[in-house]
Amino acid sequence: MxxxxxxxxxxxxxxxxxxxxxxxxxxxxxxxxxxxxxxxxxxxxxxxxxxxxxxxxxxxxxxxxxxxxxxxxxxxxxxxxxxxxxxxxxxxxxxxxxxxxxxxxxxxxxxxxxxxxxxxxxxxxxxxxxxxxxxxxxxxxxxxxxxxxxxxxxxxxxxxxxxxxxxxxxxxxxxxxxxxxxxxxxxxxxxxxxxxxxxxxxxxxxxxxxxxxxxxxxxxxxxxxxxxxxxxxxxxxxxxxxxxxxxxxxxxxxxxxxxxxxxxxxxxxxxxxxxxxxxxxxxxxxxxxxxxxxxxxxxxxxxxxxxxxxxxxxxxAQVATRWSSASAPGAPSDPLPTDPDWAGGSLYQDERLSPVDASGEALWRVVEGIGGENGWYSFPLAWAVRGWLDRFVGGVGLRRGRRDTERLRVGDSLDFWRVEEIEPGRLLRLRAEMRLPGLAWLEMWVETDPQGGTRYRQRALFHPRGLLGHVYWWLVLPFHALVFGGMTRNITLAAVKGAPARVNEARAVRIRGDRRTRRTSQR
Missing domain, CATH: 3.40.50.720 (NAD(P)-binding Rossmann-like Domain)
Structure with a gap:
């Protein structure tokens, strides 16, 4: 007993x-x-x-x-x-x-x-x-x-x-x-x-x-x-x-x-x-x-x-555990990895994966250099139109650019995105701050494949808010292949060609020239 x-x-x-x-x-x-x-x-x-x-x-x-x-x-x-x-x-x-x-x-x-x-x-x-x-x-x-x-x-x-x-x-x-x-x-x-x-x-x-x-x-x-x-x-x-x-x-x-x-x-x-x-x-x-x-x-x-x-x-505005590889949830009310796919609310995603014939370091330079003057590596007119529309409805548009031409840190504004997470050499997660009927993220990953090569993984995620959010996703879905598909192709191509490094070098030369001009005028 x-x-x-x-x-x-x-x-x-x-x-x-x-x-x-x-x-x-x-x-x-x-x-x-x-x-x-x-x-x-x-x-x-x-x-x-x-x-x-x-x-x-x-x-x-x-x-x-x-x-x-x-x-x-x-x-x-x-x-x-x-x-x-x-x-x-x-x-x-x-x-x-x-x-x-x-x-x-x-x-x-x-x-x-x-x-x-x-x-x-x-x-x-x-x-x-x-x-x-x-x-x-x-x-x-x-x-x-x-x-x-x-x-x-x-x-x-x-x-x-x-x-x-x-x-x-x-x-x-x-x-x-x-x-x-x-x-x-x-x-x-x-x-x-x-x-x-x-x-x-x-x-x-x-x-x-x-x-x-x-x-x-x-x-x-x-x-x-x-x-x-x-x-x-x-x-x-x-x-x-x-x-x-x-x-x-x-x-x-x-x-x-x-x-x-x-x-x-x-x-x-x-x-x-x-x-x-x-x-x-x-x-x-x-x-x-x-x-x-x-x-x-x-x-x-x-x-x-x-x-x-x-x-x-x-x-x-955080990506839930079930939706990403972020750390585990910190409270009983949060989603778990073992929850069924239908739990946690709707989350639409566009995911793309591409091998890269370049080093992980070269690919990361492209990823970290994205936005601002470097642009978004696909269909510039579409990005510009989206920025104009956002400003028209009271959003921030693309006018903010980026704080630093080469480096990003958590909390930085990046056009109409904000850096939510960055793991140098591996992950950049951006949270959308444009006017949307829901919440959106853009993730860019630098990975090593099983054979030791470099690959690029990109995910656009959207958590709709109400019926309008679902309608919005299906309306823009036909443009994803053009925007996100082109983005994947051009980022990997830029890593192979080393384009961002040359762009940054050219910008550095221009900045140094501008500084000399300002000093001369001050004299």
């Missing part, structure tokens, strides 16, 4: 299943920050190698349907986090139930002290047999753990607000892409959304609950909102125009899922169980979790603040 005590005095050895998923990937660094040791179980451990915490955890291969691999993963574990769901497909409810039973039995055999499970909030006053298969399966898994021999904490949440959460991404795409929405009647259904930071705080705090705690907890934010109210609030926080929402009661859950699949990139297989569940009012009936994981000042986060955190990366 495990001693009945609160385990906050010493680090715990925690197992996280589903570490490649939305919540699991964000829970691991929180557990590490709390001083616990972490083991991750995944069917494909290679999916975890790009996480910044990969070197700080023990990763094992395992499948929750395989009792032997589950037992191997649970040996020596104090607290096991179960964050796995089948989600859809024929027989998924039976598969989820069988996996939970295997996990509960093996946890008991291995001496695990607690199982922590994150499930879904279920509607009150409706028999579980009558609710959607998605919610019913979540509830059944929770019952398996609560009825088992190992003390369990079952957390039940509704919509989780954070970049990468399927429910949040559906909200994001519907609101951003449709200024006028014909929606199903479920937009009037009440729910109690919760920020991902609070979900993680409750998950981490559950590890140190006393052994007699063996129950479910409802977790939610401080506000009860309809889906319509959430969409309107999202538009306000994101700076979008007011949305016109017209409910249509004839849309069945199946038709709703197809409609969501048409409007958003959320897969229909995922949209279907989500939309089916949106028919039910899911509101917390208690807040007992605060007895064991006390609320902090201002927590749980209000809806608008949770939204602002979920949109933080875009608002600060």
């Amino acid at each position: 495990v001693e009945n005590r609160r385990r906050s005095e010493e680090p715990l050895h925690c197992l996280v299943t589903g570490a490649s998923g939305y919540i699991g990937g964000r829970l691991v660094p929180e557990l590490l920050a709390a001083g616990h040791r972490v083991r991750c179980m995944a069917r494909s451990p290679g999916k975890l190698r790009d996480h910044p915490w990969a070197g700080d955890v023990d990763t094992v291969r395992g499948d929750v349907q395989d009792a032997e691999s589950v037992a191997a993963a649970l040996r020596g574990i104090d607290v096991a986090y179960y964050l796995v769901h089948s989600g859809s497909g024929a027989g998924f409810e039976a598969a989820d139930r069988r996996a939970a039973e295997i996990f509960a039995a093996q946890a008991d055999a291995c001496g695990v002290q607690r199982i922590v499970y994150l499930g879904g909030l279920t509607p009150r006053g409706i028999p579980e047999s009558s609710i959607s298969p998605h919610l019913r399966s979540r509830a059944e898994v929770g019952h398996v753990f609560l009825d088992g021999p190992v003390p369990a904490t079952v957390l039940r949440a509704a919509v989780v607000i954070g970049s990468g959460s399927a429910s949040f991404e559906m909200l994001r795409y519907l609101t951003e892409r449709l200024p006028v929405m014909v929606t199903p009647s479920w937009v009037h259904t009440r729910t109690q959304p919760i920020g991902v930071r609070d979900v993680l705080r409750y998950l981490v705090g559950s590890a140190t609950m006393t052994d007699e705690v063996d129950r479910a907890f409802d977790i939610g934010g401080p506000e009860v909102l309809t889906y319509r109210e959430m969409m309107c609030r999202y538009a306000a926080v994101a700076g979008l125009p007011r949305r016109l929402i017209v409910p249509v009661p004839v849309l069945t859950p199946r038709l709703s899922s197809h409609w969501v699949g048409l409007v958003t990139p959320v897969p229909a297989a995922l949209a279907r169980p989500l939309t089916e569940s949106l028919r039910y009012e899911v509101v917390c009936s208690e807040h007992d979790i605060a007895t064991y994981v006390p609320d902090l000042p201002g927590r749980p986060l209000p809806f608008d603040e949770a939204l602002s955190l979920a949109l933080r990366r875009v608002r600060e």
Whole structure:
């Protein structure tokens, strides 16, 4: 019998299943920050190698349907986090139930002290047999753990607000892409959304609950909102125009899922169980979790603040981790490399790669010398017209040039761009400061190919803002081959010919001549 005590005095050895998923990937660094040791179980451990915490955890291969691999993963574990769901497909409810039973039995055999499970909030006053298969399966898994021999904490949440959460991404795409929405009647259904930071705080705090705690907890934010109210609030926080929402009661859950699949990139297989569940009012009936994981000042986060955190990366005009090779995100609300492609909002990109018959140093001189008098190496008239149009609508245009003729540093203005990141000899990332219905970046990379040669990689990225942003991208797309394709060709050609060096030498001679002229006139 495990001693009945609160385990906050010493680090715990925690197992996280589903570490490649939305919540699991964000829970691991929180557990590490709390001083616990972490083991991750995944069917494909290679999916975890790009996480910044990969070197700080023990990763094992395992499948929750395989009792032997589950037992191997649970040996020596104090607290096991179960964050796995089948989600859809024929027989998924039976598969989820069988996996939970295997996990509960093996946890008991291995001496695990607690199982922590994150499930879904279920509607009150409706028999579980009558609710959607998605919610019913979540509830059944929770019952398996609560009825088992190992003390369990079952957390039940509704919509989780954070970049990468399927429910949040559906909200994001519907609101951003449709200024006028014909929606199903479920937009009037009440729910109690919760920020991902609070979900993680409750998950981490559950590890140190006393052994007699063996129950479910409802977790939610401080506000009860309809889906319509959430969409309107999202538009306000994101700076979008007011949305016109017209409910249509004839849309069945199946038709709703197809409609969501048409409007958003959320897969229909995922949209279907989500939309089916949106028919039910899911509101917390208690807040007992605060007895064991006390609320902090201002927590749980209000809806608008949770939204602002979920949109933080875009608002600060930084390229999100999933979209670039920048450093890992610094907050639970940020995207992760393992998030699905449709998570994190839309990002259009034009990427080009070209071998260069020149040294990396020669290519970098061209890249760092771009803009100003050297121009942009493609279709000068197009760049000039874009600059004139930008000035016409109140933007900066191309008149700023560059601070230094040869060197760039972070924060420098460069025509209608600004240097956001520079890694000498390797990367130049520019953020657009022209007037646009969205955010744009231009990346230029100097790379070494597997054979040791030099290659040039160029990416133009655009994060649209509202429907106008999407329209803008598709309108300018036909010109990309001319502008960005020509830019790639001419930059590589300039590196081969050493053009920037000669241009800079000529400019230096001219500058020295101008200085002599000024000194002579002063005499």
